[in-house]
């Protein structure tokens with residue numbers, strides 16, 4: 001299910017006439033993306049008793065890329081990797097967040113997100129839209145060292161939040177520590193060091209009963 | 217007033233022993249910065265009826281840099297500029313947000329923020345901490361085209377949110393449209409196009425009575 005019906009945010013307080021037409025499209029897009037701040041994820045914050053939203057998550061990934069880049073197995077362009085994480089969840093403005101352990105919603109996720117990308121990036125002038133779309137496609141395809149590292153950090157960040165919450169979404173009914181390991185294994189495609197640390201957190205979480213050792 | 221007393225977030229659920237000592241410091245820092253998601257700004261969101269937090273704001277700036285870079289008067293390294301906006305508000309974790317029209321709180325802002333930077337970046341291994349501190353110093357000094365553009369976008373983003381709110385913080389008692397113009401003029405140091413657009417929004421806001429034409 002995609003969420004196209006609410007209309008554009010910019011239509012609620014139309015921008016004044018007299019703006020350059022190219023800049024008008026840039027501003028319309030940059031106002032529309034404010035909606036990412038309202039897309040809630042499953043992960044609990046460490047600093048407050050509420051769930052994280054996609055904008056906060058995307059910022060956190062950007063900072064993690066900056067700090068953790070030295071642990072990448074292949075050399076990466078840090079600035080480019082940060083661009084990937086800044087745009088990686090934008091399609092969820094219309095397609096919604098698909099929790100990693102929700103196999104049901106996962107079925108039509110790709111179709112929903114492609115439609116959302118067409119709509120959202122279509123707000124921009126063609127060349128600007130193509131640039132952002134290419135970043136999102138690169139992230140999804142994991143075809144470059146930068147995209148693989150961006151994806152690794154996207155999987156590592158909620159793991160830190162779940163650790164802080166003594167389980168968090170690891171406690172989703174039916175989810176086992178082995179499920180967590182298999183969803184997080186993609187970290188190992190980008191960084192042996194980070195994957196070793198992630199496994200250590202999951203192993204210790206399982207030992208403490210924060211993640212289940214078998215199907216419940 | 218700085219806010220050092222709450223203790224480190226990572227101490228609430230200590231990371232397990234056995235992590236590499238350098239990675240442990242990276243993770244401790246990356247957990248601590250979750251607090252940025254709880255630092256509220258004066259600006260209202262366009263997409264929901266609440267105020268924006270610093271993490272959402274920082275993400276929004278990163279995307280604005282990516283989309284608006286073509287309007288910079290001098291060539292900028294987009295990836296580097298995004299790094300600047302990702303770290304630019306981190307010190308507010310301890311120093312708090314200082315609203316742009318709050319001249320009282322502005323007095324000791326620099327001292328508070330320097331102390332906050334020492335504390336926060338000191339959580340990192342020395343070289344990592346120096347790298348982030350240098351990005352924050354560069355942003356504050358506006359000594360490079362990238363820092364000037366980052367600052368311009370930092371001033372432009374709440375202007376778009378205020379426009380959407382038909383005034384927002386422009387309606388702060390005692391604040392006039394001329395005050396808004398003088399606080400936003402720094403946009404013109406980075407982009408004639410964006411400064412012209414900003415002035416157009418402020419002029420039109422004043423015309424509509426969303427910003428006051430004289431001292432109230």
Ligand SMILES: [Ca+2]
Pocket residue numbers: 305313314
């Ligand atoms: Ca600030």
